[in-house]
Every structure is written in structure tokens, then in C-alpha cells.
């Protein structure tokens with residue numbers, strides 16, 4: 001799909017904003033289904049199997065020879081991984097030493113509503129200097145992560161992996177590597193709040209954005225066969241907190257198998273991922289198992305996760321996460337033998353293959369949601385444009401929206417119609433979708449390509465007020481968010 005629309009973008013390093021446009025539409029959300037209620041996650045449970053304190057604070061981090069003052073968990077990026085078993089109770093005390101309020105959302109976990117970490121929907125924000133304890137059961141194994149649901153704080157260093165192990169899984173691999181992909185500007189370029197303010201300044205004002213400088217920003221952008229997938233050119237792209245000039249190295253021996261858990265914690269960047277010289281077998285996405293699928297490269301949108309298995313060759317191999325539709329990449333090395341360190345700009349030949357879209361995978365039978373006709377069907381339009389910068393759902397912005405309402409026990413079908421020229425990774429809280437077009441593939445974050453539609457079913461088995469939004473954090477903050485309530 002050639003990108004025929006002229007675009008200008010915001011340069012986080014210090015230039016301007018821009019873009020091409022489309023209109024919005026309006027679809028009301030209604031419905032009145034009913035059927036038996038499945039057991040919801042409970043908010044009362046026994047002693048925690050996993051307990052931790054998480055301190056959100058201002059800190060200086062080393063990105064690999066470049067230092068940045070930023071906000072992070074416990075002074076490091078990404079934050080320390082939390083790990084528990086499926087069914088465990090987790091108890092995490094969050095200490096907020098930031099100068100502003102915060103919150104923690106446990107992305108993808110089907111937990112009880114009060115622990116979901118969305119100020120305004122499920123809790124009051126955690127004030128500066130205050131603390132808050134989250135306690136919940138993590139019922140489903142998988143690769144998850146956590147981050148604030150407050151402003152654009154995720155675009156600083158506030159995110160970390162959450163791995164829920166499956167006690168029944170055989171674990172047929174020698175290494176397990178958790179890789180967090182990120183786009184980085186804080187402390188080295190514009191702050192995320194300044195970027196958001198620049199977008200907001202042109203919101204609803206057609207002429208203003210056009211006058212911002214930064215046409216030369218196109219030099220930071222490339223084309224993607226997916227169309228437009230990001231708005232912002234970042235100074236750096238990171239894997240596990242490092243710039244490609246000073247990458248981390250993972251070590252193993254030839255012939256060993258590695259399970260690689262990929263998490264896209266970026267705010268505005270979709271990554272194309274490959275391990276040079278290797279074929280990857282995708283085994284899971286968003287925590288749930290898929291029919292093992294071999295690929296040489298994959299796309300990972302914001303909020304998405306993919307688990308892949310690789311059998312390692314002999315040498316030094318670059319695992320590259322290229323910023324799709326932009327220039328720049330994150331890099332981590334896999335060393336199993338002798339060899340020179342690849343250049344920071346190394347481009348794996350695997351990128352020239354057709355990268356796998358995760359929403360096009362098929363589920364393992366064990367992961368399928370039982371087939372059932374929907375009790376309620378809702379159409380959700382995704383609307384907006386770059387010029388002026390305005391993003392919404394069902395023709396309105398969050399705050400002016402009508403929540404989607406259903407009833408406990410209902411099977412709800414959402415058809416997301418993307419009326420924009422950008423791809424949007426749409427994320428649902430507290431539930432996992434089943435995609436009928438793909439045999440019931442389970443996902444909590446699904447990439448809806450420009451001018452395309454995707455249908456996603458969910459079982460209303462977890463009552464509460466659940467955020468439903470684009471995981472491009474700038475789109476969400478501008479208004480591409482609503483909620484599901486029952």
C-alpha cells in the first residue's frame with residue numbers, strides 16, 4: 001500500500017508538526033443483550049505469592065554513553081521485571097516520588113476492575129508523594145507489561161515487563177530473553193509533555209498547524225507498506241534501555257533454543273523486528289498461544305507483545321527493531337561465537353521478507369474462546385487526522401464520548417472501522433478479544449490498518465469500567481479513547 005499522502009511529522013529532537021487529513025463520523029453505541037454470567041475475577045483473595053514495591057521517581061539513566069534525566073521505576077529503564085505464576089496473587093505497593101500524580105496499569109492482565117489503574121475510571125490518581133497498593137490475581141499466563149495510565153508518562157521511562165508463567169508449560173528452550181522496545185526523547189530531545197502540548201496547540205485549529213516549521217523533518221521519515229504508523233521522529237530507539245551504538249549482548253551457545261519475549265512499550269513507534277540470520281517461530285501474541293508460525297520478520301505495534309522461539313546459529317547476530325515508517329532502530333546483540341560487532345545501522349536481510357502481522361496469526365485450539373453468536377454488535381469508528389491534530393472514536397473525543405454499555409454475560413462484537421490514514425493499535429482493558437476473522441485469535445491490542453476494519457468479540461465476564469483506546473499515547477491523550485462499562 002503506497003503512502004500517497006504528504007505528511008509532515010513532529011520531530012522530537014526539536015522541529016515541527018504536520019500531516020494530511022480525513023473527516024470524522026459518529027455512531028452511537030447501544031445494546032441490550034443478556035445471558036448467564038461467567039465467574040469474574042475477584043477482588044478478594046488470599047496471601048500474595050508475589051510482593052514488591054515500585055518507586056516511580058525522577059532519575060538519571062545511561063542510554064549507552066548518553067545520559068538522560070527522566071522518570072523511571074526504581075531508577076532504571078526499563079523497570080525491573082515482575083514475574084509470577086498464573087493464578088498468583090500479586091501485591092505491589094507504588095510509591096510516587098514524581099512531582100506529579102501517576103497510576104499503574106497492568107497491560108493485558110484480566111484483573112478485577114479496581115486494580116486496573118485508570119484514574120477517572122477505576123481509581124483516583126496517586127498524588128505526588130503518596131502511595132497506592134495494587135492487589136490482584138493474574139489469571140492467565142503470558143507476556144505483559146505495566147505503565148502509567150496518566151498523561152503521556154509512558155513516553156518517559158515508566159514501563160517494565162510483567163511475565164506470568166504457565167506452570168503447565170514444558171519450557172523447551174535454553175534461554176528466555178525479555179526485550180522491551182522503546183522510542184526515546186525524554187531528557188535528550190523534547191519532553192513528552194512538550195510534544196503533547198505542541199499537538200494540543202494545533203488541535204481544532206486548521207490554520208495553526210500548517211504554520212509550524214519542520215518540513216525538513218521528512219528526512220527522519222521513511223515509507224511503510226502499512227501506511228502511516230507514527231507521528232513523531234525520536235532521537236533514539238532503544239532495546240532494554242540502550243541505543244544501538246552501545247547495545248547489550250545476550251550470550252548463548254550455537255544450537256541452543258531461545259524464547260524471546262518482545263514487548264513494544266513505545267508511545268508512537270511500530271517496530272519491524274528480525275534476528276539477523278535466523279527464522280523466528282512465533283508462539284504467542286499478547287500472552288496467548290498461536291499456531292506456531294515461522295517468519296523472518298514481524299511487526300510489533302505499541303502495546304503488542306510477541307513470543308518467538310529461535311534456534312541459534314554460530315556467531316554474532318543483530319536483533320534489530322527498526323522504527324517502521326521512520327529512520328532509526330533499536331539493537332541488541334546475540335553472541336554464540338566469534339565475530340565482529342555489527343554496526344549500529346546494521347539492516348538484517350530478513351527485513352526484506354514480508355513481515356508477519358500479529359493479527360493475521362491463528363490461535364492454538366486451547367486458546368480459542370468458545371464459539372458463540374454475538375448478543376450485541378457495535379460499530380466503533382476511529383476518526384481523526386494530523387492536520388489539525390485530532391483523534392477520536394465514534395466522532396468524538398474522550399470526555400465527550402458515550403461509553404459502550406453491555407450486560408454481564410453477553411458476547412459483544414465490536415467492529416472497528418478505521419476512517420483515518422493512520423494505523424491504530426487498539427487496546428481493550430480487562431478482557432482479551434477473539435478475532436473471528438482469524439479463527440478466534442486472542443489479542444488485547446489489535447492493529448487496525450488505515451481505512452480498514454477489524455471485528456473483535458469479547459465475553460463480558462469481568463464487570464467494571466474498562467478503558468478502550470488507541471495505544472499511540474498521543475492519540476489516546478488527544479481523545480482516541482472511550483470505555484466499555486457493565
Ligand SMILES: [Cu+2]
Pocket residue numbers: 391423424425470471472475476480
Ligand atoms: Cu491511534
